[in-house]
Structures are given as C-alpha cells and as structure tokens.
Amino acid sequence: xxxxxxxxxxxxxxxxxxxxxxxxxxxxxxxxxxxxxxxxxxxxxxxxxxxxxxxxxxxxxxxxxxxxxxxxxxxxxxxxxxxxxxxxxxxxxxxxxxxxxxxxxxxxxxxxxxxxxxxxxxxxxxxxxxxxxxxxxxxxxxxxxxxxxxxxxxxxxxxxxxxxxxxxxxxxxxxxxxxxxxxxxxxxxxxxxxxxxxxxxxxxxxx
Amino acid sequence: xxxxxxxxxxxxxxxxxxxxxxxxxxxxxxxxxxxxxxxxxxxxxxxxxxxxxxxxxxxxxxxxxxxxxxxxxxxxxxxxxxxxxxxxxxxxxxxxxxxxxxx
Numbered sequence: 001x002x003x004x005x006x007x008x009x010x011x012x013x014x015x016x017x018x019x020x021x022x023x024x025x026x027x028x029x030x031x032x033x034x035x036x037x038x039x040x041x042x043x044x045x046x047x048x049x050x051x052x053x054x055x056x057x058x059x060x061x062x063x064x065x066x067x068x069x070x071x072x073x074x075x076x077x078x079x080x081x082x083x084x085x086x087x088x089x090x091x092x093x094x095x096x097x098x099x100x101x102x103x104x105x106x107x108x109x110x111x112x113x114x115x116x117x118x119x120x121x122x123x124x125x126x127x128x129x130x131x132x133x134x135x136x137x138x139x140x141x142x143x144x145x146x147x148x149x150x151x152x153x154x155x156x157x158x159x160x161x162x163x164x165x166x167x168x169x170x171x172x173x174x175x176x177x178x179x180x181x182x183x184x185x186x187x188x189x190x191x192x193x194x195x196x197x198x199x200x201x202x203x204x205x206x207x
Numbered sequence: 208x209x210x211x212x213x214x215x216x217x218x219x220x221x222x223x224x225x226x227x228x229x230x231x232x233x234x235x236x237x238x239x240x241x242x243x244x245x246x247x248x249x250x251x252x253x254x255x256x257x258x259x260x261x262x263x264x265x266x267x268x269x270x271x272x273x274x275x276x277x278x279x280x281x282x283x284x285x286x287x288x289x290x291x292x293x294x295x296x297x298x299x300x301x302x303x304x305x306x307x308x309x310x
Contacts, residue, residue, distance in 0.1 A: 032299035036227055038310040041303060103308055146307030154305035203302045 008062050014186045015059030017056040021193040021200075023054030028200055043099040047092040054088030057081050086128045091136035100142045129173040136166035164192035226271055228310075229253065230272075233263055234285060237273065242284045249283065 026048035033041040061081025073100040147155040173187030224232070236252030238242040244252075250260045264283065267273045272289035276282050285293065303310045 028302055031295075032302055032310070035295055035299050036303075036310045037225075038303070038308070040308040041299075041310070042308060044308070099308070141309055146304075149302060152304065154301060155307065158305045158307075199305050200302070203305065205296055 003052070008066055010183065011138075011186045012059040012063045014029070014190045015055040015062075018190055018193040019056040019059065022048045022055060024175045025196050026052060028203070040099045040103055043095050043102070047095045047099075050088040050092035050095070054085035054092070058085035064074055079167055082124050085131070089132055090135065093132065093139060096139050097135055097153045100139070111180075124172060124176060126173055126176050129169050129176065132169045133173065136162055136169060140166050154199045154202055157195045157202070161192040161195035163186050164195060168192060229255070229259075229263055230267060231293075231296055233260075233267060234272065234289060237283055237285055237289075238293060243282050244284070246281055246283070 026045045029041045029045035029048060032038065033045060042111070058081040061077040061084075065075060065077050078087040140159065143155065143162050147159045168185050168188035168191075171181045171188055175181040175185055232253040233249055233255075236249045239252065240248055246260060246264070249255070249264070250257065253260070253263075255263065264273070264275075267289075268275060268295050271286055272292055273283050276284065300310055
C-alpha cells in the first residue's frame with residue numbers, strides 16, 4: 001500500500017509541476033498573441049492550457065484515489081482522469097500539428113481531432129499512447145527541423161522537450177505491459193517540461 | 208500596445224507582410240540606425256514605397272511609438288513606449304522562434 005502510494009503519488013506531484021510549467025508556457029504564448037495577433041501563438045496557448053489541464057485533472061484524480069485508499073468507489077476516477085488527460089493531450093498536440101501545417105501554408109480543412117465520438121472512460125492503454133506518440137513524434141520532428149535551421153539554444157530546448165515527451169509516452173506505452181516503467185515515463189515527462197521552462201526563462205531573461 | 212484593428216492580417220499571410228510586421232520592420236530600422244533614422248533609410252530598410260512609408264510613419268506617430276524631430280531634414284526615433292514595445296516583441300519573437308513559428 002505504501003509502495004503504491006509513493007509510486008502513484010510521485011507521479012501526481014510530477015504532473016502538478018508539469019501543469020505549472022505548461023500554464024507558464026501558455027501564458028507566454030498568450031502575451032505573444034496579444035502583442036502580435038499571430039494565430040499560431042493562440043494555438044500554442046490553447047495547446048498548453050489543454051496539456052496543463054489534462055495533467056492537473058489526471059494528477060488530482062490519482063491523488064484522490066490514493067487518499068481514498070483506492071476504495072472501489074473512487075477507482076473509476078483513475079479512468080476518468082486518464083481519459084480527460086488523454087483527450088486534452090490529443091486535442092492539444094493535434095492543434096500544435098495543425099499550427100505547424102498552418103505555418104507551412106498548406107491549410108486544409110481543420111484539425112478534425114476533436115471528433116464527436118462517444119466518450120467512454122478508459123485507463124492508460126497501448127492504443128491511446130500510440131496516438132500520442134504519433135502526434136509527439138510529428139511535433140518533435142518539426143521542432144527538430146526548426147533547430148537544424150536556426151541552431152538556437154531555445155530551439156534545441158523545445159526540440160528536446162517534445163522529444164522527451166515522446167519518449168515519456170513510449171515509456172507509458174511499455175508501462176501498459178511492464179508497470180515498472182511508470183517512474184521513467186513520469187521523469188521523462190517532467191524533464192520535457194523542465195526543458196520548456198528553461199527556454200521560457202531564457203526568453204524572458206534576454207532583452 | 209498596437210490596437211487590434213491595426214494589426215489585421217492580409218488574406219494570404221504567406222506572401223504579404225502584415226501591418227504589424229511592417230510596423231516592426233520600420234521600428235527595427237530606426238533602432239538599427241542608432242535610434243535616429245532619416246526617412247530614406249527607413250524607406251530602403253523596411254522596403255516600402257514612399258506613400259506607404261508616409262502612411263506608416265503617421266500611424267506609428269499616432270500610436271506614440273515613434274517621434275519626429277529635425278526641421279530641414281526629418282529624423283525619426285523610438286519613444287520610450289516604442290523601445291518597450293520592441294523589447295517585448297523581441298521576447299515574443301524569440302519564444303515563437305524556439306517553436307519554429309514566425310511572427
């Protein structure tokens with residue numbers, strides 16, 4: 001019981017920290033949007049608000065389940081928290097993919113990711129993780145290309161962050177068959193957000 | 208800082224500079240010239256026609272981000288508000304650029 005508390009409690013704390021960083025990134029993107037009215041910054045803002053919200057909901061639901069000593073009544077919260085987090089991330093990363101496509105001037109119909117599908121709550125599973133990995137690999141590739149062009153440290157940090165998030169979801173995928181990988185996934189996820197925080201601090205330090 | 212209605216994007220953002228981008232380009236030229244730029248330098252630096260230069264300089268003066276001085280030959284410089292705007296713009300540009308977005 002104590003081991004489980006630390007196992008998932010550790011994950012919750014990491015998710016709260018990642019939530020704070022995601023909201024800080026969203027705030028910076030919103031400031032940029034107010035200044036420039038550039039839509040890609042608005043997409044970035046919405047993406048990180050969604051990512052942050054998903055992480056907060058997942059972290060809180062896990063914490064509630066732990067504090068309720070995993071009573072059966074509360075166990076459904078695991079699924080609800082994860083489902084909300086998953087949907088938030090799919091829409092958020094989908095929106096980022098759309099922003100990159102929009103930037104590449106080949107705007108098609110729309111993100112089409114917020115599909116009106118019936119919501120069934122589910123726990124972490126291989127299919128949902130594969131969807132997130134697919135989106136994150138695309139974003140990591142785009143940010144990697146951006147780094148290869150401008151060679152800036154900030155671009156490297158953003159590339160590192162999305163690559164790290166992709167790796168984190170790779171660990172979450174493995175976690176579905178080998179639970180021991182859960183802490184590695186959480187560490188990789190937090191590391192990704194710390195890289196984004198480092199970029200944010202560098203941007204705000206420079207004048 | 209710059210009113211929303213004046214930051215309207217052209218329909219095809221790909222080929223034409225937005226009004227916002229032109230404002231920034233003009234202000235960047237002024238800064239590059241040591242915060243004292245002649246209209247001809249701005250015209251070439253920001254790649255504008257004479258008519259459009261006059262229009263944008265008037266708009267920027269109206270927004271209080273640049274000021275005019277000189278009698279024989281006009282000189283343009285950034286006001287404190289303009290300097291602050293450019294500092295904020297650089298932060299935003301650096302942030303957007305880190306993600307690979309151009310503004």
